[in-house]
Amino acid sequence: xxxxxxxxxxxxxxxxxxxxxxxxxxxxxxxxxxxxxxxxxxxxxxxxxxxxxxxxxxxxxxxxxxxxxxxxxxxxxxxxxxxxxxxxxxxxxxxxxxxxxxxxxxxxxxxxxxxxxxxxxxxxxxxxxxxxxxxxxxxxxxxxxxxxxxxxxxxxxxxxxxxxxxxxxxxxxxxxxxxxxxxx
Amino acid sequence: xxxxxxxxxxxxxxxxxxxxxxxxxxxxxxxxxxxxxxxxxxxxxxxxxxxxxxxxxxxxxxxxxxxxxxxxxxxxxxxxxxxxxxxxxxxxxxxxxxxxxxxxxxxxxxxxxxxxxxxxxxxxxxxxxxxxxxxxxxxxxxxxxxxxxxxxxxxxxxxxxxxxxxxxxxxxxxxxxxxxxxxxxxxxxxxxxxxxxxxxxxxxxxxxxxxxxxxxxxxxxxxxxxxxxxxxxxxxxxxxxxxxxxxxxxxxxxxxxxxxxxxxxxxxxxxxxxxxxxxxxxxxxxx
Numbered sequence: 001x002x003x004x005x006x007x008x009x010x011x012x013x014x015x016x017x018x019x020x021x022x023x024x025x026x027x028x029x030x031x032x033x034x035x036x037x038x039x040x041x042x043x044x045x046x047x048x049x050x051x052x053x054x055x056x057x058x059x060x061x062x063x064x065x066x067x068x069x070x071x072x073x074x075x076x077x078x079x080x081x082x083x084x085x086x087x088x089x090x091x092x093x094x095x096x097x098x099x100x101x102x103x104x105x106x107x108x109x110x111x112x113x114x115x116x117x118x119x120x121x122x123x124x125x126x127x128x129x130x131x132x133x134x135x136x137x138x139x140x141x142x143x144x145x146x147x148x149x150x151x152x153x154x155x156x157x158x159x160x161x162x163x164x165x166x167x168x169x170x171x172x173x174x175x176x177x178x179x180x181x182x183x184x
Numbered sequence: 185x186x187x188x189x190x191x192x193x194x195x196x197x198x199x200x201x202x203x204x205x206x207x208x209x210x211x212x213x214x215x216x217x218x219x220x221x222x223x224x225x226x227x228x229x230x231x232x233x234x235x236x237x238x239x240x241x242x243x244x245x246x247x248x249x250x251x252x253x254x255x256x257x258x259x260x261x262x263x264x265x266x267x268x269x270x271x272x273x274x275x276x277x278x279x280x281x282x283x284x285x286x287x288x289x290x291x292x293x294x295x296x297x298x299x300x301x302x303x304x305x306x307x308x309x310x311x312x313x314x315x316x317x318x319x320x321x322x323x324x325x326x327x328x329x330x331x332x333x334x335x336x337x338x339x340x341x342x343x344x345x346x347x348x349x350x351x352x353x354x355x356x357x358x359x360x361x362x363x364x365x366x367x368x369x370x371x372x373x374x375x376x377x378x379x380x381x382x383x384x385x386x387x388x389x390x391x392x393x394x395x396x397x398x399x400x401x402x403x404x405x406x407x408x409x410x411x412x413x414x415x416x417x418x419x420x421x422x423x424x425x426x427x428x429x430x431x432x433x434x435x436x437x438x439x440x441x442x443x444x445x446x447x448x449x450x451x452x453x454x455x456x457x458x459x460x461x462x463x464x465x466x467x468x469x470x471x
Contacts, residue, residue, distance in 0.1 A: 038371055038372040038374070038388045039377070039384060039388075041387065041388065041391065042381075042383070042384040042387045042388060043384065070380075071377070071381070071384075073372055073374065073375045073376060073377050073384075074332075074375070074376075075332040075336070075371075075372030075375060076332055076336035076337050077332070077336070077370075077371070077372060079336060079337050080335075080336050080337060080338060080346045080347070081347075087337070108380065
């Protein structure tokens, strides 16, 4: 059940300000996006319409802390079929950016950011790679690229990603909901 | 005749068979593919970072470089095609961003480079293709799988109808094989989910392969290296999850074309297929 007591009326306006978020208000909830979504066939709990609806209602915690936000494969099936012409994949992306800003960054991305900060690369160059390059007649490459690391630092993204969620997470995640249902 | 082409990273690594067979096909129709000098990664994650001007730098530099050589560039990889074409669209629509990036890079790109997919080229030169066909593939029923990136978002890509495209079927008929239409030909194969949630990709790919088989396809043909990987390499896992699943060989469009043009086997790169294509090809006397 949705308890609107915790809803944040500013949430949708904040989301619209993000790049890609401007289509949000056009949604009239026809569920074409959810019906087109290939991820939804695999996991019923992923539902683009639900994410959009909750955003419009202002359920900030539920939306930003939801692990399903990160399931989108960017196949653009929803974008193509939306009768309101909303770029749904871009909208989901805008909400993802918002989530990271508010301290809800998935662990995998934090690890990647850490690599970028330390090495300026997403893949560590090891002796094996250097040998392979030599075999192919390529010059040796630097193990770290400080310039890239600097750019990452300037963007402040690491600060955002490692910050604690700004709103206390009162959200019951879906797995615990499911357990409850099973018990009943 | 020479045609400028941008291979992209995968054509030199995972998708080598696409590269070799495509070269063979173009040579057979009398066109030499001239590789863009000093090319680099197209940026690939364009679709994930619309707000970021930085992600437009790589595509712009490639397009600017290509424009210096020739007015159009052939891009065989679906992901590169999507990235370059969407970037081109954005730069053309938003001249402000174009000016800013141009200024930083000291390039003078105007947004007019034509990005061309091999299927578009073969569509425009259909008679040329027909005249070079040597082997009859008439009995081979080919499921034409488009994937997402060639078609969507249609406004920016303008490749074909996003829900009911026909360019692939027409291509398959022009090389003499029988195209099979199946409802899930434009559905997603699971794409990058293979990294984080492989089960999701296995299910998505299984569903569409099953759909192709139910509609009578002997083989499935695709253009995209990522779709190719998901459809081909995940079939072992599909079999584990669904024991009644029968394996189906996957080809690049250029491999099927090279077979029709009577190329020798070593130019096809068939040895890299995870699901063996030899049985079906022998059954129809195509090897």
